[in-house]
Each structure stands twice: as C-alpha cells, then as structure tokens.
Amino acid sequence: MIRVIENIIKKSKNKFEYIDLGGGMGIDYGLNSKKLNYKKYSSSIESLLKKYKVKFIFEPGRSIIGDTACLITKVIYVKSSTKKNFIILDSAMNDFMRPALYGSSHRIIPTVKNNKILKKIHDFVGPICETTDRFLTLKKYQQLKENDTLAICDVGAYGIVLASNYNLRPKPAEVLINNSSLKIISKRENINKII
Ligand SMILES: Cc1ncc(COP(=O)(O)O)c(C=O)c1O
Structure with missing residues (x-):
C-alpha cells in the first residue's frame, strides 16, 4: 500500500x-x-x-475497540443429529450481524469449561429461521446443554451499532466492565418498546 x-x-x-x-x-x-x-x-x-x-x-x-467486548449468549437448545449438533443460542443475527452480513468468524468460548470434548460438527446458530442466522461452525466442542452460557468474542466493533430489531427482537443490554465494577450503559430492550 x-x-x-x-x-x-x-x-x-x-x-x-x-x-x-x-x-x-x-x-x-x-x-x-x-x-x-x-x-x-x-x-x-x-x-x-x-x-x-x-x-x-x-x-x-x-x-481500538474490536477486542474490548463480547456477546454473552445462552444455549436455548442442542439439536442433535448423527452428523452434527446445532447449538441454538438466544442471540441471533439481529444482535450481532457481522457473520451473517459478510461471513466473519468470531471465537465462541464457554463461560464455564468442562473436559467432555465432543468430536462432532457444531453449528452455532441463532433462533431466527434464516440461513444466515449462523455464527460459527466448529469440528469439535465441549459438551453443551440448555442454559449454558457462551461468549462470542471480539464484538466491540460493528457489534451493537449494527444490531437491529429484525424479527421483532429486542436488543440486548450493554454492560460496561471496569475492573470489578459493572455498569449497565444501555438497558435490555423490552418488546413493548418496539411494537
Ligand atoms: C471511512 C472509514 N475509515 C475507517 C474505517 C475503520 O475501518 P476498520 O474498523 O477496519 O479499522 C471505516 C469503517 O467502516 C470507514 O468507513
């Protein structure tokens, strides 16, 4: 250049x-x-x-800000087939659009680790019925169950600013963490606000 x-x-x-x-x-x-x-x-x-x-x-x-934030998400359901596991999350493409918009890949890490590694394809998807409502595909992952929480990493840039109410989904809260102090800087949206 x-x-x-x-x-x-x-x-x-x-x-x-x-x-x-x-x-x-x-x-x-x-x-x-x-x-x-x-x-x-x-x-x-x-x-x-x-x-x-x-x-x-x-x-x-x-x-400057890409790696300063992560999206905390919860497993709604593990849909298991012989070939793969769909890990259906409570976050979707409206909350974090980069993977759907231009195919970016963001690490997804468990908030609590375990040693039960499943060698099977894991598709981390949102709950919206859209082909692009998919965050990441991995060849193996630790065993997951409903209500487990995961962190989608490096969402500090083009994250919440690209979030929308697509599919009538309220946007998530934003929490600022400074050492051990937490501050809600924008509240989780309520469905009543958007209808
Ligand atoms: C004009 C302009 N400058 C700089 C940037 C920042 O790019 P990056 O986040 O890849 O550093 C953008 C991103 O959209 C842009 O449109």
Whole structure:
C-alpha cells in the first residue's frame, strides 16, 4: 500500500498536504486470522515521512475497540443429529450481524469449561429461521446443554451499532466492565418498546 501511495505522490503534479491511510488494521480474531505487523507498518510510514512533508491521517476502528467486548449468549437448545449438533443460542443475527452480513468468524468460548470434548460438527446458530442466522461452525466442542452460557468474542466493533430489531427482537443490554465494577450503559430492550 505504501508503495502505491509513493507512486501516486511521485506521479502527481499536486503537492499533498495530507494523506489519509484509513483504517483496516483489524485485530487478531484468534481463528488463524492474519494480524497486521505494526512494526513494519510504522517503519514504512516513517520512511515516507522522511521523504515528503505530508501529514498522515489514520482512521482506526476495530483495532481500538474490536477486542474490548463480547456477546454473552445462552444455549436455548442442542439439536442433535448423527452428523452434527446445532447449538441454538438466544442471540441471533439481529444482535450481532457481522457473520451473517459478510461471513466473519468470531471465537465462541464457554463461560464455564468442562473436559467432555465432543468430536462432532457444531453449528452455532441463532433462533431466527434464516440461513444466515449462523455464527460459527466448529469440528469439535465441549459438551453443551440448555442454559449454558457462551461468549462470542471480539464484538466491540460493528457489534451493537449494527444490531437491529429484525424479527421483532429486542436488543440486548450493554454492560460496561471496569475492573470489578459493572455498569449497565444501555438497558435490555423490552418488546413493548418496539411494537
Ligand atoms: C471511512 C472509514 N475509515 C475507517 C474505517 C475503520 O475501518 P476498520 O474498523 O477496519 O479499522 C471505516 C469503517 O467502516 C470507514 O468507513
């Protein structure tokens, strides 16, 4: 990217005062996702800074807040077949839309671990009858039962801001955790509010 920008600077007759490098630094989603090498990124920018008198602008989004939040969800039902287990959650694509919208993968971790690992396909899905109401598919997972709670990780960016009342579903509460103190920063919506 830096090479492309440098070519533009060289070829253009304009003198640039600002260059906006935007966002897109991403975060480590923990599922073999690639992480930006910040050292390389900053040294390539430094090299441009030395050559040209330009002010750089950054618009980081996810890299600041992506891994600061998780969506706590409850298992409503485990629908078991010979081939796979559907883990039906009480969260759905309206609560967290990234997987349905553009196929992003977010780790789902149990809030209480056990050692009973089931080597079977696990499809973590929401309760809305939509093909895209699916969060993640894993080849194995610990044994789950109704009312177990799970955390869908790294939902701090493009999470609650993309949530909707699709299918007449009230949005979840947002809780801010600071060390050991909890504060409800937006209450769980009530169905009466949206009908
Ligand atoms: C104009 C602009 N800048 C920056 C960003 C942030 O991108 P990211 O969260 O991938 O860092 C966005 C995201 O939508 C954007 O639209």
